[in-house]
Amino acid sequence: MKCEECQATIEDYIDEAFAVRTARDVSAHLSSCAACSRCHEEFKREQTIYASYQRDIEVTPALWASIEARLERQRAIKTATLFETLRERFAGVFGAPRLSPAFAAALVLVAIGVTALIMQYASSRGNNPVAQNGPTGTQVEPPPNKPGTVPELPKASSGPAVDQPTIAQVRKDPRRSPATGRPTPEQLVREAEQKYVQAIAILSRDVNQRRSKVDPAVLARFDAALSDIDRTIAETKQASRQNPGDPIALNYLLAAYSKKVDALRDMARD
């Protein structure tokens, strides 16, 4: 090895940042070259000086205490924010309809629309289905084939029209509009409910996976808020069963589902 090569690699030699073979070559050169050896000694003295460098600074218990205080403050803010968000959502679900004239007006319009649809449906049930559904008066048009969106009707026990419901069957099935074959408002509500339930199941699974990472105080408040929403869902469900087709009850039911999805989604991605 030549002196130029040795001096070019001497920093790496000090840092032990090259291959063993190169290190052996440098070492051999240093033992036989006085100039490079002096250069090497100077580097080593530098290293010694840097190793003795004392900083006027210490890690004190106060430093950790300050960090802990900041972390605690942040946890408190996070908890308060989550709680406030949930509280506002509750106020939105249960307070706003009573307090806000604009929301109340919108709710009345929705209720009128849904009621009109229900009345139209009820009216069509009251008319002679024979006149609307064909000259023979024995069969109705089958519903459009939309698997997964229209519930299946019970099949006839015998007879040639085994796949087609009779008039009596249509009259007994409140989920179907015999005039158009389109989903009824009640049916749409049930489908929406089904979708909310699916979304809630997926989000609940995600939230459960995160539970161990969430601050226990936050988790407790979240669970309490979720229980309140579940109670509301159960009550509105019961109300809608007792008063089938009541648009207000259905509206509250869907709003409660929506809030539960929002709350779970926030917790799952927080």
Place this chain on the structure above:
Amino acid sequence: MVEAISLKGQASARAGILMNSAEELTARARSGDHEAFRSIFERYARPIISFIYDMVGRRDLAEELTQETFVRAYKNLGAMREETKISTWLFGIAKNVARESLRSRIREDHRVGIDDDRVVEMSDGKLPPDRELLDRELNGVIQDALGALDEDKRVVFTLKVFQQRSYEEIAEITGSSIPKLKTDLHRARAEMRRRIRPYLGVGYEV
């Protein structure tokens, strides 16, 4: 080099947790174990505060920025890649925190010229009265010399020479290529050598 520190008043029961591997502590801290995070702090606080102090040159600021480093680390533990070493990750945060601070402050008071009185005095060959005074003076010279390096050179010099990180780790911390790091380090060493040269032959023989 990883240095374990011992804080005054630390309960002896905590000794066990300090013996855990860095990987284990990191995994536990990521899953929300507050004590594990505290152990990480105890293990890495000294190298981190030293690095920040070398970067900013002020004790009060170094303490404040160390706080900020660990608070950010805690908040972002979930985003840390599993294959990353906790020490490398912490130094990366510390580097960013120090840089942000440096860019928002004018630091002319930490820059000294080569004609600084202390250097001139030693250049005259006058020996200091005792070793302690020499050490104190040399510490000041090193600190000032560090402050005079540009940021890139200061980062690589501090991490390599004082913290003894590998080039691979420094590349991960800084995002620079290894050839650039070697070039910066070579230049940083040359600048530092120019300032500490008067001390090389005085009482520091190997």
